[in-house]
Amino acid sequence: MTLTHIIVFxxxxxxxxxxxxxxxxxxxxxxxxVLAIFWLQPPVRIDKFDFVFPVGTLALVTLAWLASRDAxxxxxxxxxxxxxxxxxxxxxxxxxxxxxxxxxxxxSRPPALPQVAVMLISVLIxxxxxxxLPVGRKRLLLPVALLILALFVILKTEALxxxxxxxxxxxxxxxxxxxxxxxxxxxxxxxxxxxxxxxLRDRQTGRLPVLSLRDYVTYAIFFPAFTSGPIDRAERFxxxxxxxxxxxxxxxxxxxxxxxxxxxxxxxxADALAYMALNDVKAEQATSTAGLWLLLYVYAFQLYFxxxxxxxxxxxxGQLFGIKLPENFSQPYLKRNIAAFWQSWHITLSQWVRxxxxxxxxxxxxxxxxKPSPTFLALVCQVTTMIVxxxxxxxxxxxxxxxxxxxxxxxxxxxxxxxxxxxxxxxRARPRLMRAIGIAGTVVTFHFVLLGxxxxxxxxxxxxxxxxLRLFGMG
Amino acid sequence: MQTWKWLYDPAAAFNWxxxxxxxxxxVILFVIVNVVFALVDxxxxxxxxxxxxxxxxxxxxxxxxxxxxxxxxxxxxxxDAMFESHVVASRKDDDxxxxxxxxxxxxxxxxxxxxxxxxxxxNRLDYHTADGQTVQAYNLGYPIWSLTKDLLLLDYALDxxxxxxxxxxxxxxxxxxxxxxxxxxxxxxxxxxxxxKRFDVNQDPNDPRFVRLSFWDKLFIRRRRDLAxxxxxxxxxxxxxVTGIDQEYPDYEPRLIDLPADDTWEDYTPQTLxxxxxxxxxxxxxxxxxxxxxxxxxxxxxxxxxxxxxxxRYNSFFPRWAYDEYRRLLDDYSxxxxxxxxxxxxxxxxxxxxxxxxxxxxxxxxxxLGKLVGAAIVExxxxxxxxxxx
Numbered sequence: 093m094t095l096t097h098i099i100v101f102x103x104x105x106x107x108x109x110x111x112x113x114x115x116x117x118x119x120x121x122x123x124x125x126v127l128a129i130f131w132l133q134p135p136v137r138i139d140k141f142d143f144v145f146p147v148g149t150l151a152l153v154t155l156a157w158l159a160s161r162d163a164x165x166x167x168x169x170x171x172x173x174x175x176x177x178x179x180x181x182x183x184x185x186x187x188x189x190x191x192x193x194x195x196x197x198x199x200s201r202p203p204a205l206p207q208v209a210v211m212l213i214s215v216l217i218x219x220x221x222x223x224x225l226p227v228g229r230k231r232l233l234l235p236v237a238l239l240i241l242a243l244f245v246i247l248k249t250e251a252l253x254x255x256x257x258x259x260x261x262x263x264x265x266x267x268x269x270x271x272x273x274x275x276x277x278x279x280x281x282x283x284x285x286x287x288x289x290x291x292l293r294d295r296q297t298g299r300l301p302v303l304s305l306r307d308y309v310t311y312a313i314f315f316p317a318f319t320s321g322p323i324d325r326a327e328r329f330x331x332x333x334x335x336x337x338x339x340x341x342x343x344x345x346x347x348x349x350x351x352x353x354x355x356x357x358x359x360x361x362a363d364a365l366a367y368m369a370l371n372d373v374k375a376e377q378a379t380s381t382a383g384l385w386l387l388l389y390v391y392a393f394q395l396y397f398x399x400x401x402x403x404x405x406x407x408x409x410g411q412l413f414g415i416k417l418p419e420n421f422s423q424p425y426l427k428r429n430i431a432a433f434w435q436s437w438h439i440t441l442s443q444w445v446r447x448x449x450x451x452x453x454x455x456x457x458x459x460x461x462x463k464p465s466p467t468f469l470a471l472v473c474q475v476t477t478m479i480v481x482x483x484x485x486x487x488x489x490x491x492x493x494x495x496x497x498x499x500x501x502x503x504x505x506x507x508x509x510x511x512x513x514x515x516x517x518x519x520r521a522r523p524r525l526m527r528a529i530g531i532a533g534t535v536v537t538f539h540f541v542l543l544g545x546x547x548x549x550x551x552x553x554x555x556x557x558x559x560x561l562r563l564f565g566m567g
Numbered sequence: 568m569q570t571w572k573w574l575y576d577p578a579a580a581f582n583w584x585x586x587x588x589x590x591x592x593x594v595i596l597f598v599i600v601n602v603v604f605a606l607v608d609x610x611x612x613x614x615x616x617x618x619x620x621x622x623x624x625x626x627x628x629x630x631x632x633x634x635x636x637x638x639x640x641x642x643x644x645x646x647d648a649m650f651e652s653h654v655v656a657s658r659k660d661d662d663x664x665x666x667x668x669x670x671x672x673x674x675x676x677x678x679x680x681x682x683x684x685x686x687x688x689x690n691r692l693d694y695h696t697a698d699g700q701t702v703q704a705y706n707l708g709y710p711i712w713s714l715t716k717d718l719l720l721l722d723y724a725l726d727x728x729x730x731x732x733x734x735x736x737x738x739x740x741x742x743x744x745x746x747x748x749x750x751x752x753x754x755x756x757x758x759x760x761x762x763x764k765r766f767d768v769n770q771d772p773n774d775p776r777f778v779r780l781s782f783w784d785k786l787f788i789r790r791r792r793d794l795a796x797x798x799x800x801x802x803x804x805x806x807x808x809v810t811g812i813d814q815e816y817p818d819y820e821p822r823l824i825d826l827p828a829d830d831t832w833e834d835y836t837p838q839t840l841x842x843x844x845x846x847x848x849x850x851x852x853x854x855x856x857x858x859x860x861x862x863x864x865x866x867x868x869x870x871x872x873x874x875x876x877x878x879x880r881y882n883s884f885f886p887r888w889a890y891d892e893y894r895r896l897l898d899d900y901s902x903x904x905x906x907x908x909x910x911x912x913x914x915x916x917x918x919x920x921x922x923x924x925x926x927x928x929x930x931x932x933x934x935x936l937g938k939l940v941g942a943a944i945v946e947x948x949x950x951x952x953x954x955x956x957x
Contacts, residue, residue: 341581341582341583341585341586342580342581342582344581344586345581345585345586346574346575346581349574350574364798364802367639367799367802367803367805367806368802368805368806373637374806374809374810377806377809377810377811377812378809378810379809379810379811380809383808383809383810384809386805386809387805387806387809390805419570419571421570422570423570
């Protein structure tokens, strides 16, 4: 999201609040989100794919909606209109082909109308076939979830993404030797995928409320949260969507303040820190241990201000439109232990993984004949959960190492806190000592997280390990 | 959430009156900041506030660079800030004999690491003056040929208490047309105009290429780029201090050996040049400017091609006739005024010594030049010391 996007979204929010009657607001959010994903999509070097990716997002979301519908849920007139509106939006965006570059919302010239028509008809036929498959809807949940996961793995695994890029280039008649994994920039996919998997899984367990196609699509691709989260829950989102408020000074102030603070965090602090933050090149060039530590400290704060700034902006814009997105950060670097850190860093992702990885895995292990010991259970679940969080960022060994680092950190913390609980209860009578231990805990936790960023920030495991050793004067 | 309690659970409710009063204050503050900024012009003062030499070490050459993300360096036009980021702005030791080197990209050290530039090589040789002071050379060279640019930087350099000045140049800096080419000159019209008037330099103080800012141009909103440059200069200080890198080292095409059959220089065809054709008066102004501070003037070494058309040109920059005329005039002029002048034009004759241009040296050959210049520095320093004692 750029400053231009934010200004336009804020202006749109003001018009939305002041001019739009209540009954049009849901439609406005729906149409706005559909158009916004085309506008937010960055350029892709594979011909037409900065148009194809947003269309793909809409197709995938519609497919997930078909699969995640309640058994009794039938097509309504509103659902049909929603499909028509999405198709009309796609056609409208494609008409940008005939406009000058400045008036287009796509980064490159969209495909010609006949190509768009073929694309649309193909998607509609596939969706219609899926809808009419003679199997129960519940049977669709797993294949659709696996399809989303497969796409996720392809996009996040460098070798697979490069191969996919080569294949797509070949299909589009472009030189295949120029294929790069980085060119498959399917904007927002990571977040959309996790939202869709959440709905599919919650339908399986019967927790998902009934959602119309319009509301489902709006939830999955809600434009303020499309690029960088937070990952909201459908039932919570729906609650806000059912009661979209009008012009309200408190909401305007709160939303506006969050946006201003977010802009300050992202474009003033994070972008300034980015000049000095650790990266592969600087790690190699650094001539001293102290210098490496400095780069790492700067990286830690740059990452926090960048990501939490984006979250603030998303929350602020969402609030202007009447959707109160969940918080994603809560002073994570001030937490006294690693468990508390993970309750305050990328909160919505942590919660997602707790719901859909940690808890099911714990339940699975506990229902086995040979029940594991609590310690072993904690170890397996914590490490697996954190590896999944790592892999969500990219399927690389560095993210696995980062996941392991935090997984073991959480496990050690659990063992430690279980064993020292009586000691800490005893400390309640000595608040000053308690406070001192709390401060020490914050310092230790921050530095544990800091060292973990070495695996996160650098491109390969060898460089990370080298930097890790150099931070301690070795290597 | 506790973090946002002040926003979501405020002591007083946010109402329209609150929004209106905030909006009015924002507008008023915006206008005041802009007008005050335009009236006060705080950029020079802000430029003199620097984290360099305090929080982290100063740069060993003046900030210059196009690819800041790689070189941790950038070009800007605020000379105060440039000098404050330089190690020359650090405190002068009692036993230090401070030597400032002025000149073009050859002095600045394109493709050379800071230690390998001429100043770095002189420092590596650890020279001492006769009275035991340690010679400490500072690289104040700055790319783009223009003696007026050199004079401008020399004027600022004098604030840092040099004991001796070394000014290196080549023919390219002497062209009358070259004098205003440097953006540094164009964006600093007041000090340049002052120098022109003080030393009666043959330049137009009202040259249209001078960038003179109107009141509106001085508004905060219009000068945000300059302000951002100042901030970026400070921010890049950290990676500079951590890595010691201050320029990009790309692969380059070596200087040309085979030359075009072109005998023109600037707008001149072969002829006898006069002192009016070259900006010799800028050198004279520099010598006058430094006053009692000793100054060494050096015609810097250059690549002498033996390839195709080398009978017409010495290298891709200069035709033989123009360069010979320049040397003749400079010899005459320096002899007339009694300057301490070294003509090192063929002092480094080996072709392998030159990298991407006919005046940029390799580290090894920069070391050789360091010895030549270092010896001259010590000689002139001792000469000046003896004169002081007499």
